[in-house]
Amino acid sequence: MVKPEPKKVLFVCVENAGRSQMAEAFFKHLARGKAAGLSAGTSPAKQVNPAVLQVMREVGIDISQNKPKGLTSELLAEADRVITMGCGAEGVCPAALVPVADWGIEDPKGKPMSKVREIRDRIKAKVEELLRQY
Numbered sequence: 384m385v386k387p388e389p390k391k392v393l394f395v396c397v398e399n400a401g402r403s404q405m406a407e408a409f410f411k412h413l414a415r416g417k418a419a420g421l422s423a424g425t426s427p428a429k430q431v432n433p434a435v436l437q438v439m440r441e442v443g444i445d446i447s448q449n450k451p452k453g454l455t456s457e458l459l460a461e462a463d464r465v466i467t468m469g470c471g472a473e474g475v476c477p478a479a480l481v482p483v484a485d486w487g488i489e490d491p492k493g494k495p496m497s498k499v500r501e502i503r504d505r506i507k508a509k510v511e512e513l514l515r516q517y
Contacts (some may be wrong), residue, residue, distance in 0.1 A: 385472070388473075389414075389416060389417060389418045389419045389422060390419070390463045390517060391418070391419045391420075391461050391463050391464075392410060392419070392420050392462065392464045392465075392466060392513065393421045393422065393423065393458055393459065393462035393464070393465045393466070393479045393497065394406040394407050394410070394420065394421070394422040394423070394464065394466050394515075395424065395425070395454055395465060395466070395467050395468065396422075396424055396425075396467065396468040396469075396490075397405070397424055397425050397426050398424045398426060398427060398428035398451060398492075399422055399423050399424025399427045399428065399432050399451035399452055399453075400424070400427070400428035400430065400432045400435070400451050400492070400498070401422070401431070401432045401434075401435045401490060401491045401492060401501050401502075402468035402469070402488050402490065402491065402501075402502065402506060403405075403422035403424065403437060403468055404422055404431050404432075404435055404439075404449055404451075405435060405438075405446075405503055405506045405507075406420070406422065406466065406468065406486075406506050406509070406510055407420045407421060407422035407449075408420075408439055408444050408446045408448060408449075409444070409506060409507045409510040409511075410510050410514070412444055413510060413511060413514055414497060414514055414517065417435045417514070417517045418514065420432055421458060421461070421462070421505075422452065422456050423454040423455070424451055424452065424454060425453075425454050427442045427451035427452055427453045428451045429451070430450070430451065431447075431449050431450070431451065432491060432492060433448060433492055434491060434494070434496060434499045435499065435503075437496070437499075438496065438499050438500050438503045439503065441444075441500070442503070442507075444503045458485070459472065464482050464483075464484070465483045465484075465514055466483070466484050466485075466486060466513070467483065467484070467485045467486070468485075468486055468488045469485055469486055469487035469489065469490075485510050486506075487507075488502060488505060488506060489502055491503075
């Protein structure tokens with residue numbers, strides 16, 4: 384019997400440098416193969432936010448090798464579900480063919496580390512809630 388491919392969840396924000404990177408990393412870490420996480424941005428930054436790298440390292444997840452990726456029609460076609468991170472990406476994201484949810488999460492860019500940690504913890508809680516569906 385062929386094992387079905389895991390469901391794929393695509394996390395989208397504008398720069399793919401903060402929120403969506405954290406969501407993808409938590410999803411991959413917590414899903415343990417039950418589902419696949421991806422992330423992309425509508426206007427990707429040149430690098431992942433250094434504050435995000437630090438707060439993820441604090442919880443034992445190293446995303447220092449991650450690079451922001453652009454949102455493509457191929458990524459959307461592969462996704463079973465799309466989660467936008469509260470950044471208005473749905474206005475420029477042609478994701479109407481898959482279920483889309485917006486988490487309404489504040490951008491960590493330029494925020495103090497204590498706020499970046501709060502955002503990280505909120506994303507982790509939302510990912511854990513999402514994974515209960517798989």
